[in-house]
Amino acid sequence: GILHGIIWRQGEPTRPSCLSKRRLLSMKQLKKYIDTNRQRFIAELIEYLRFPSVSAQSAHNKDMAACARWLANHARSFGLKPRVYKSGGHPIVTIATPRKRNSTRPHFLVYGHYDVQPPEPLELWDSPPFEPTLRGRNLFARGASDNKGQHFAHLKAVEAYLKTDTELPCDLTFVVEGEEEVGGEALVGFLKQNKRELKCDGVVVSDTGMPDLKHPALTYALRGVAALEVKLTGPDRDLHSGIYGGSVENPAMALSKLLGRMINKNGSINLPGFYDDVVKLTAYERRQLARVPYSEAKYKKLLGVKALFGEKGFTPNEQRCARPTFEINGLTSGYQGEGSKTIVPSSASAKITMRLVPNQNPQKILRLVARQLKALCPPTMRIEVELGHAADPYIVSPTGPLAKASLKSLKAAFGHEPVLLREGGSIPIVEHFARILKVNTYLLGLALPDDNLHSPNEKIDLEVFMRGIWMSANLWTNLAEA
Ligand code: BES
Ligand code: ZN
Numbered sequence: 387g388i389l390h391g392i393i394w395r396q397g398e399p400t401r402p403s404c405l406s407k408r409r410l411l412s413m414k415q416l417k418k419y420i421d422t423n424r425q426r427f428i429a430e431l432i433e434y435l436r437f438p439s440v441s442a443q444s445a446h447n448k449d450m451a452a453c454a455r456w457l458a459n460h461a462r463s464f465g466l467k468p469r470v471y472k473s474g475g476h477p478i479v480t481i482a483t484p485r486k487r488n489s490t491r492p493h494f495l496v497y498g499h500y501d502v503q504p505p506e507p508l509e510l511w512d513s514p515p516f517e518p519t520l521r522g523r524n525l526f527a528r529g530a531s532d533n534k535g536q537h538f539a540h541l542k543a544v545e546a547y548l549k550t551d552t553e554l555p556c557d558l559t560f561v562v563e564g565e566e567e568v569g570g571e572a573l574v575g576f577l578k579q580n581k582r583e584l585k586c587d588g589v590v591v592s593d594t595g596m597p598d599l600k601h602p603a604l605t606y607a608l609r610g611v612a613a614l615e616v617k618l619t620g621p622d623r624d625l626h627s628g629i630y631g632g633s634v635e636n637p638a639m640a641l642s643k644l645l646g647r648m649i650n651k652n653g654s655i656n657l658p659g660f661y662d663d664v665v666k667l668t669a670y671e672r673r674q675l676a677r678v679p680y681s682e683a684k685y686k687k688l689l690g691v692k693a694l695f696g697e698k699g700f701t702p703n704e705q706r707c708a709r710p711t712f713e714i715n716g717l718t719s720g721y722q723g724e725g726s727k728t729i730v731p732s733s734a735s736a737k738i739t740m741r742l743v744p745n746q747n748p749q750k751i752l753r754l755v756a757r758q759l760k761a762l763c764p765p766t767m768r769i770e771v772e773l774g775h776a777a778d779p780y781i782v783s784p785t786g787p788l789a790k791a792s793l794k795s796l797k798a799a800f801g802h803e804p805v806l807l808r809e810g811g812s813i814p815i816v817e818h819f820a821r822i823l824k825v826n827t828y829l830l831g832l833a834l835p836d837d838n839l840h841s842p843n844e845k846i847d848l849e850v851f852m853r854g855i856w857m858s859a860n861l862w863t864n865l866a867e868a
Contacts, residue, residue, distance in 0.1 A: 409863065412552045416859045419546045424852060427542050428525065430460065431851070434500075434534050435518040435527040441476055441501035441568045450476045450564050453500050457481075457562060464545045475572040476501060476564030483544060483558045492866055493557040493586040497815065497827070498537025498593065499566035502529035503840045510842035524845040531837040535846035536592035536854065537562060539832065543858030555866030559584065566593075566813065569613070569775030573815050577822045588788050589819045590861065592854065594809045594831030597678050599850065602796035602857075605829035606784035607708070607808035608816060610742035612752045613774030616759055617735035618644070618767040624720070624729040631730050635766035638719035641734040644762055648712050648755075653697035653705075655712050657758050663745045665781075667708050674806040675703050688835060707808040711741045712755075739774075741810060748776035777814030782826045791864035792828045799857030807831075830857065 420427075437453035440446040454477040458468035461481040471478045479500070505515035505528045513519035518527035525535070537560070547554045561584070563573045577584060596603040620637040621630075650656045667675075680703060686694060696705035719734030721727035740755070742748055756771045763769040783789065784806045796804040809831070816827045832854045838844045 412550075413860070413863070415550045416543075416546045416552055417856060419550050420542070420852070420855050420859065423542075423546075427855070428520075428848060428851075431525065431530075431535055431538050431846075432518040432527075434460070434538060435525075435529055436516055437500075438505075438516045439501050439529065439564065440504050441565050441570070442504055447476075450501065454479050454562075454564060457500060461541065461560075465548045466544065471576065473572040473576060475570050478564065478573060478576050479560070479562040481541070481560035481562070483554055484548075485557055489557055491554075491556050493559070494862075494865060495584060495586050495589045495819070495823075495825075496537065496540045496558060496560045497589055497591045497813075497819075498540070498560065498562045499533045499564065500529075500562050501564040501567050502532065502534070503567050505842075507842065512843055515842075515844070520848075523848055525848055525851075526843055526845040528844050530844050530846040531833045532839040532844065533566070533593045535851055536832045539851055539854035540590070540592065540858045542855045543862070546855070546859055547862070555863050556587075558862070559586070563815070566815070569611075569777065569814060574818050574822075577815075577818055581822065584823055586823065586825055588825050588865070589816075589823075589827040590792075590865075591813060591816065591827055591829050592832050593813055594807070594811065594829045595833040595835060595837075596831050596850075597805065597807075598834065599800060599847075599853075600802045601678065602800040602802060602804045603807045603831055604784060604789060604792050604796060604804055605807045605809045605831055606789070607744065607781040608779060608829070609707070609710070609810050609812055610746065610748055610777045610779035610817070611739055611812045611814075612742060612748040612755075612776045613737070613739045614752060614756065615735060615737050615772045615774065616641070616644075617733055617770045617772075618763065619733040619770075620767055621730060621732050624732050627728045627730045634730060635764060636730050637734040637767060638731055640764055640767050641717075641719065641736060644759065644764075645714060645736060645738075647762060648758075653695060655710065657712075657754060659754055660710070660751065663747065663750075664710065665744045667704065671708070671806075671808070672704070675701070675707065675808065677805050678703055678807065706810040708743055710743050710746060713739055713741070715739055741812070742779050744779045744781040746779060748778060752776065775814075777812050778817035780813075780816045780820070780827070781808075782820075782828070786826070787868040788826065788828060788865060791868035792830055792861065795857050795860040795864050796830060798860045799853045830861070 438446055438449045439453040454470050457479050458470050461468045467482045469480050513526055515528035565572050594605045618637045618641045697709055700709055714736050716737035720731035752773050793804050819827050832850050834847055
């Protein structure tokens with residue numbers, strides 16, 4: 387990973403700027419347009435959410451393509467220039483604002499993804515995942531917050547500029563992909579091939595969270611990720627556990643022991659070299675993170691756990707945002723059906739991902755972990771380790787002019803001083819924007835902690851959605867001024 391030269395200056399609170407009369411007037415016009423069209427914006431978002439655009443399931447390939455086409459047609463309907471690229475995987479949609487000839491305006495990309503996580507288990511949804519349903523202030527549907535609602539808010543802000551004949555102070559290109567949730571690589575190739583057209587002054591992404599309506603957030607770091615699968619095989623078939631059990635090692639037990647050795651009692655990862663490249667949190671960062679409201683009781687309730695567990699010496703917010711992890715995502719062995727079956731299973735396997743932080747390198751970590759698993763594998767077992775997808779962690783200075791313009795826009799829309807966050811989730815393409823296009827990404831997340839990303843009953847808070855549109859309208863003016 388590239389660690390950008392960050393200067394940890396104490397952030398000044400955002401200052402109200404002196405707006406010219408003309409600008410005040412046009413901002414007022416934009417606000418009015420947004421408020422007046424609330425119902426229609428929500429109805430359109432509902433249309434967008436009806437597509438079951440599940441990138442992980444090939445049965446939905448047609449829905450993916452239809453969803454991409456819908457987005458392009460929708461953008462065209464109010465004067466934008468969309469293109470749908472085939473890509474080899476799921477289509478990529480770009481949407482450009484009308485350009486003036488020889489424009490000297492700054493150019494920003496807005497990134498989002500129209501693919502969603504699988505909705506299963508379906509029985510835990512209170513309303514079907516692809517039949518968007520309003521309950522109170524919330525709109526429930528898979529993808530509502532992750533990520534259709536969030537990038538749709540930016541699109542509606544652009545619509546407000548176009549429809550009110552307010553001059554957009556910058557050129558924008560939306561890049562909306564369909565493989566974010568599966569760690570797809572199609573967009574990386576696309577960036578490399580279209581470097582010239584995508585040359586820009588920065589990238590804006592709303593695909594992260596905010597603590598609550600009183601704490602809008604600028605996220606300046608994301609964790610990376612590295613995936614692998616490990617399989618242990620003992621006997622060449624399932625054996626009768628009465629006839630043979632006791633004389634052969636049980637693969638499920640062997641795998642449990644092996645994985646159990648990967649983490650210490652104090653919650654740290656038990657692997658020499660694992661933490662070597664981790665950049666320490668600064669005092670300034672810890673102070674900023676501590677501004678996020680936190681109550682242990684509420685946090686436990688949100689997650690439905692009896693007690694918390696995490697690396698000693700770090701607060702839960704630090705643990706989930708700024709420290710690396712080793713997670714078992716899936717664990718399989720033996721008989722899973724009804725009733726009992728007395729066997730020694732032939733094999734056991736686990737799907738693992740590690741979350742990584744600046745400046746850890748996913749490939750290096752994968753090699754390290756694979757080597758350790760093989761070294762600790764007991765002589766009774768054959769081991770296979772298959773390496774999977776990987777994404778670099780990301781960090782950007784939260785004190786530069788574009789970060790300041792972002793903070794100002796958040797404050798204008800939410801009416802509260804924004805917090806600076808690091809987030810635990812990963813958005814793989816963000817590091818590629820830095821590497822390939824040589825630009826920073828500013829993460830202005832609109833997901834609330836109870837939006838249920840990746841869980842049943844995902845939703846978006848429509849007040850956040852509307853304020854998100856207004857935030858975006860402010861952003862293009864503030865970024866252009868910066
Ligand atoms: N929007 C999330 C990432 C996210 C969520 C970041 C909340 C910060 C706060 C994104 O869609 C996502 O889920 N990414 C995957 C990437 C993985 C499949 C490579 C993730 O983090 O698991
Ligand atoms: Zn996601």
